[in-house]
Amino acid sequence: MMNFRLVTMYGEKVNEEVYSVTLPTAEGEISVFPSHEPLVAVARDGVITVRYEKDDDDSKLEFFAISGGVIEISQKSVRVLVDEADHGDDIVEAESKAALERALKMQEEATDQVELEKAHQLVDRHAVRLKVADLRRRRRNR
Numbered sequence: 001m002m003n004f005r006l007v008t009m010y011g012e013k014v015n016e017e018v019y020s021v022t023l024p025t026a027e028g029e030i031s032v033f034p035s036h037e038p039l040v041a042v043a044r045d046g047v048i049t050v051r052y053e054k055d056d057d058d059s060k061l062e063f064f065a066i067s068g069g070v071i072e073i074s075q076k077s078v079r080v081l082v083d084e085a086d087h088g089d090d091i092v093e094a095e096s097k098a099a100l101e102r103a104l105k106m107q108e109e110a111t112d113q114v115e116l117e118k119a120h121q122l123v124d125r126h127a128v129r130l131k132v133a134d135l136r137r138r139r140r141n142r
Contacts, residue, residue: 002034003077004050006064006085013064013085019056021078022049023071032078039073043080045124047132063088065132067125084125088136091129100126 004021006014022031024046048064069082103122110116 002032002036002075005077005079006048006066007079007081008085009083013087014050016050016052018050018052018078019054020051022047023078023080024048024066025071032073035075036073036078038075039071041071041073043069043071043082045128047128047135048080048085061135063132063135065091065125065128086129086132088132091133091136093130093133093137096126096129096133100130 001017004018020033024044026042026044045067050062065086066082067084072079103126107119110119
């Protein structure tokens with residue numbers, strides 16, 4: 001087992017003992033298990049998947065939508081520092097779908113680079129939230 005901490009600018013979201021964590025990094029997705037080599041990596045917008053016990057089946061996985069940040073891994077712990085993180089159970093799929101549609105429209109109507117960049121960030125954020133909502137829904141339907 002290893003300690004997993006997910007910290008946002010609003011405080012600690014998770015501080016639990018876990019079996020494994022799958023993380024979205026700038027270099028690609030990585031899975032971390034106890035005794036992992038120390039590593040510092042850049043987190044990209046994406047999904048964190050947590051397995052609490054080795055024998056847990058996929059229906060017990062937990063998912064978090066994150067914005068980019070920093071990941072620090074040691075042999076006994078994983079610490080993820082991000083601006084925002086949403087637990088799968090907290091995401092309302094219909095609201096995220098509507099927000100994604102608004103962000104896509106904003107992207108189409110952007111008149112300068114600043115507006116376009118903001119729209120891209122919103123599109124990425126809401127696309128990740130929808131992915132987590134979908135993973136949660138599929139997990140519950142098993």
